[in-house]
Amino acid sequence: MSRLTYIETLIHATKDNPDPIYDFDAKFYKMPSYLRRGAIKEAIGKVSSYKTNLDNWIKDPVGREPSHPKAGYTFPSMYRTVMYNQTGDYTAQIKVYIRNTWDWITINLKKSDMDYIYRYLL
16 A cells, blocks of 8 residues: 555545544545645655655764754645636636635736746647
8 A cells, every 4th residue: 555545544534434533524625636645745755755864864963953844835736627727818717725615716827827838838
């Protein structure tokens, strides 16, 4: 079982796992699976990196001991059609948590950003 799958069994209710140990779904109702899994992977990466850095520092304690991972400063991907819809040449909708639910909001996009997307990403 992967670390991601294991952590999901601890926090996310499914048909095969109706009673997870931690009630993440109650605190983050209807959180899109892409964002939940992205957050889990980010946390796994930060903890794994910290443990590796700490082990290396214990073997050769040069400089300061590594600090614990910091929360935040994470920018999740907005997967097309699940979290992002292009609605016009310079407008899009993104799914965000607002008014106690996950809802779509319309955003305006810069022409220079869209030129870059059309040139290099599509």
